Amino acid sequence: MRFEESLIAQLFTDDIMRESVIYQRILREGLQQGLQQGRSESLQQEARSLVMRLILRRFGTIESELEAQIEQLSLSQLEELAEALLDFTALTDLTNWLDSIEEES
Known part of the structure; x- marks a missing residue:
């Protein structure tokens, strides 16, 4: 369901919203996503630091251009580079x- 934010604010106080199971679930999911991203x-x-060392x-x-290229590598590419x-x-x-x-990109 979609409602205007002003309507939701009129119907529910912040305390009631924070206590709702839906709010708590959304909060948990957001926290999990943030932890995974972190x-x-x-x-x-860490991989970038190890490869640079x-x-x-x-x-x-090394030249700053090479270092900049390494900074742009994904985790899997950094792992491949460490082996190479x-x-x-x-x-x-x-x-x-x-x-x-x-060239592959």
Whole structure:
């Protein structure tokens, strides 16, 4: 059902709305979604941090453009890059890998 917000405000006080089972369910669902999104973002940030540490250890500093490309990678792409880094022997390997990911998108 859809009603104007002003009508709902007239019919129900904030206290009554907060106590309703529907309100509580919506609140729980929102909290769960927020927690899941936070976990996902945290995992992605941790993966990005690990990949950058590995790259810096193997190749030293890298160009800001390469770092910006890495910042845009998804969690699964970061995981793939972490594995691929084991086979890289030169910075050009990283550049080529990032270029191939960009072409796929």
